[in-house]
Amino acid sequence: MKPTLGPTVILDRISEKRTDKEYMEALVSAETSRFFVLAGDKAVVDSNEDRTKTHVHWFTGLEIADLGLAVNEAIFLGIDPEDGTAKYAVATSEHYARGAPQARDALKSRVEVRTLATEGAMPQSELALVAQAVSLGHWHENHRCCGRCGGSMNIKQGGWKRKCWACGYEAFPRVDPVVIMAVTDGEHIVLAHEHRFPDKMYSTLAGYIEPGDDIVHAVRRETKEETGLEVGEVKLLGSQPWPFPHSLMLGCIAHAEYRELVVDAAEIEHAAWFSRIEANSMLSGIHSQELWLPGPQSMAHQLVKAWLSNEI
Ligand SMILES: [Zn+2]
Numbered sequence: 387m388k389p390t391l392g393p394t395v396i397l398d399r400i401s402e403k404r405t406d407k408e409y410m411e412a413l414v415s416a417e418t419s420r421f422f423v424l425a426g427d428k429a430v431v432d433s434n435e436d437r438t439k440t441h442v443h444w445f446t447g448l449e450i451a452d453l454g455l456a457v458n459e460a461i462f463l464g465i466d467p468e469d470g471t472a473k474y475a476v477a478t479s480e481h482y483a484r485g486a487p488q489a490r491d492a493l494k495s496r497v498e499v500r501t502l503a504t505e506g507a508m509p510q511s512e513l514a515l516v517a518q519a520v521s522l523g524h525w526h527e528n529h530r531c532c533g534r535c536g537g538s539m540n541i542k543q544g545g546w547k548r549k550c551w552a553c554g555y556e557a558f559p560r561v562d563p564v565v566i567m568a569v570t571d572g573e574h575i576v577l578a579h580e581h582r583f584p585d586k587m588y589s590t591l592a593g594y595i596e597p598g599d600d601i602v603h604a605v606r607r608e609t610k611e612e613t614g615l616e617v618g619e620v621k622l623l624g625s626q627p628w629p630f631p632h633s634l635m636l637g638c639i640a641h642a643e644y645r646e647l648v649v650d651a652a653e654i655e656h657a658a659w660f661s662r663i664e665a666n667s668m669l670s671g672i673h674s675q676e677l678w679l680p681g682p683q684s685m686a687h688q689l690v691k692a693w694l695s696n697e698i
Contacts, residue, residue: 396511397464397473404462404543414460414544419472420444421460422516423453424523425483428496429516433507440497440507442516450476453489461522462544463515474544475519477526499629503683517629522546524631525559533557561627561634565604566592568637568689569617571644575665575693576613577679578649578657586677588668589686591657595636605640613657614648617641623692626685635685639693666694 403409413419422442423430433440447457460474483493499520502508508516522545529548532539537552548557568590569576577588593608595601602620609617617640626635649657660668667673669690680686 396467397515398467399462399464401546404546410462410544413472414457414462414474415447416472417446418470419447419474421447421450421457421474421476422519423450423455423483423493424475424477424516424519425493425496426480427500427520428480428483428498429502429519430483430493431495431497431502431508433495433497437505438507440502440505441509442512443495444473445476445492449492453492454482454486455489459541460545461519461526462546463518473515475515475523477519477523504681506683514627517627520629521561521627521632522559524629529557559632561632563595563636564592564628564633565595565601565608565636565638566590566685566689567605567609567617567620567640568693569609569613569615569640569642570693571642571659574644574659574661575690576609576615576642576647576657577660577665577668577690578612578654580653581655583655586675587680588660588677589680589684590689592635592686601636601638605638609640609642612650612654615642615645623689624685628685637685637689639689662694665690669694 422444430443431440432443450457455476455478460476463473463475465472483489483496499516502513502516526545529539531537532550532553532555534555535550535553537550539548539550539557542549546559576591578591579588591609591612593604595604599607601622605620606617609615620638620640623637623639625637628635644659647657664673668677668679669687671678679690
């Protein structure tokens with residue numbers, strides 16, 4: 387399985403040095419440091435005319451300041467091992483990028499991160515960086531105030547921690563683990579269309595891991611809740627960071643007996659067993675009723691593909 391949003395670690399996150407305040411202050415103001423801008427869920431990029439090649443646009447610290455953005459609130463992504471430069475992301479709003487006179491032109495070329503992942507024009511290493519920054523950006527957006535006392539949370543360690551100025555409460559960027567599973571009897575697979583999905587899109591079952599769950603238990607619990615099926619053996623096949631907003635997808639295969647599904651109607655509009663032939667036509671976009679599966683950047687796609695080719 388080869389998911390395209392990661393895991394690709396190309397930068398050194400120097401976690402051992404991030405607690406050194408003076409070092410981090412010197413690093414963010416170093417002339418060689420580079421910054422890219424996230425405006426909401428869009429990254430500022432450079433593209434060729436037909437959009438077959440897309441790269442992150444790197445700004446200098448001075449350029450960031452000229453755009454009216456806060457260099458000292460930049461999120462540290464890591465040190466590039468090739469040239470030793472520090473790389474950062476600066477998060478702002480779509481509203482600011484569109485409206486602020488000094489930012490309008492420089493931030494004009496913005497592309498949704500989901501689109502970047504889908505169109506495959508950005509190198510994998512850069513896409514992984516953008517995904518990392520989006521996850522961190524979402525977390526910061528939702529942790530401006532202390533969950534304990536409501537005080538203001540100051541950014542620490544290059545954005546890898548926030549600390550309440552009033553009560554000292556510390557919060558760290560989180561990931562939400564999600565199990566996503568190919569439930570199969572060997573010759574058929576369970577695919578579902580959730581209410582929130584685009585028209586005719588189906589996917590494998592998935593659900594958040596809850597406190598007290600391990601991976602196997604979460605797969606069994608979610609499969610039972612969503613379809614009424616009892617699952618036997620569960621195997622973890624791989625994992626993938628998914629920055630919408632900050633999930634970690636844990637791809638599994640689970641075995642169940644072929645039997646009638648009892649669907650949880652609150653979440654799922656329709657779920658069914660699909661044959662290998664049908665699943666293959668959905669994956670290839672040639673299904674007779676135009677049912678389709680998410681694109682190759684998704685774990686669901688990779689799971690179905692691996693099952694069809696007997697890799698799992
Ligand atoms: Zn507090």
